[in-house]
Amino acid sequence: MEKIMNKKKVLLLNAGHTEIPIIERLKSRNYFVITSGNREDMPGHKMADKYIKADYSDKEAILKIAEEEKIDGIISCAYDTAYTTAAYVAEKLGLGGHDSYEKACLLHQKDNFKSLCVKLNIPNPISTPFFEKEKALEYIKTADYPIMVKPVDQASGIGIMRADNEDEGKIAVENAFEKSKEKRIVIEPFIEGAQESFVAFVVDGRVMICTACDCYSPINPFLIQTETMPSKNFSILKEQLIGITEKLFSELDLVDGIITLQYIVKDGIPYVIEMMRRCLGNRFLYPVSYVTGLDWYDALVCSELAEDCHNMKIDEPIAKYAGHHAIMSTHNGIFEGIEIPDEIMEHVIEFDELFKSGDIINDYMKERMGYIYYKYEDMKEIEVAAKSFNERIKLKVK
Incomplete structure (x- = not known):
């Protein structure tokens, strides 16, 4: 005792x-x-x-x-x-081990963060914040569609909708206000392009190690299902993304630790849409560790407990390319099992089955039956595999 x-x-x-x-x-x-x-x-x-x-x-x-x-x-x-x-x-x-509460709110509430991006000349889809539903509904009458409507304080795509006309805009505004705990939303232009994420571990305001991933959302367009890394654009955008990251740390004097930027690549420019200084869903840090050699979970613990992060151990990466895939259904029903072909399993490092036979799938757009974490040695091979998982991994659902 x-x-x-x-x-x-x-x-x-x-x-x-x-x-x-x-x-x-x-x-x-x-x-x-x-x-x-x-x-x-x-x-x-x-x-x-x-x-x-x-x-x-x-x-x-x-x-x-x-x-x-x-x-x-x-x-x-x-x-x-x-x-x-x-x-x-x-x-x-x-x-x-944490930024001040004021800075944390500035970074993790979408309206505040987008205002900061404008101030620092960071490329982003310019957002209009709303605190009152009536004003948002008035705004969408003359909006330049398509638009994205988002609650300022949710993750995993919760409350986010695209609207292509005023009728859809009304639904999106109602939904975003309903999902927002703070009852605040943003409306921004929809940018057509490739979605990617950049993750970095920063010490003394400088990026110590980083990578980026390609994001795929075939079932729910606002919930990332599959990510592969490094991204196709990583070598091209790396220095620009490091510059954005270090600008944020310098401007706000942020503490050592992890940072993730989600962005849309259009015409070679990363338009930042989200920012996080926290643990990431889907055990995203597993494949990040595979391709960088750093145990990112250990690094996260080290930083959030305010320990010295200067001498983090970085080993030889175990994969040239890696990723994760959330196994999801295309409809609700009773889960009866997962079948993964051998040619996929030979690349899998870890397989987590979260549902058991007889469990009910109530919301197929959000629920994950399991995850695979995998590695490949060729960029084209991992891209083709990632795009094929939903078709090749068989779910038994009745």
Whole structure:
């Protein structure tokens, strides 16, 4: 008992499939892990030393837990509202490892971030923010379609819709306001182009290591299903993306750690649409680790616990090209299993099956039955494979 009580305590703000690698890294460092979140059925809670039910978007509730448990560190999860909560708690308790609460809100709320992009001359689809539904509905009467309508404070495509006319615009505005916790939305022009993500680990304001990925969203256009890396445009856009990243760190004096930019490439220009300083969904950091040689989950833990990140170990990459694919259905029903051909499995490093036979698929546009994490040695081969997974991986759903 005394040995356990001498362990440093870390509060992790969720415990889903995405956060399990963080729990594993914390346990390997001998931390006492406390998990939170509203859902008691999250698999990571069983791995933690303690679970305390609370909404991670409720910063005062999380602060109360942190104070009562006398935590030594706090780590976010794969949601923007959790990152701002972690920043708030860290600031209140002097824990370090996070940007100030003000900066976290500036970066992770879409209207604030887009205003910052304009100020810093970072290419982006110019957004118009709205705090009142009536004004947004008036705006769409004369909007230049197509447009994108987004809540300012959601992730994983929640609440995002494209509208090609006023009728669709009305539906999109209603939907975005409904999904926004802050009841704020942005409307911006739709940019036609390739969607990519750039992820970097930054120390002392300089990019230490980075890569970028191509993004594919064939089932739900606003939920990335498959990503392969490095992206086709990485070598061309790398210096420009590093410049944008280091400009953000310099302007805001951000703390060491991870940053991800999502952008649309049009005419050779990366138009930034999203920014995150948090753990990423889909265990995205697995393939990032494969192609860079850095354990990005360990790096994330190191930075969010305010440890020294200068000498992170970088090994020889295990893959030239790597990626992840979320196994999704094209309709609702009863899940009965997954069949993956041998010619795909020979490239798979890890296969996580999240549904079991008999589970109900209630929302096929969002739910993932499982994930594969894979490697290839040729860019064209991985691109062809990624585009074929939905057809070649067979789901049994009735």
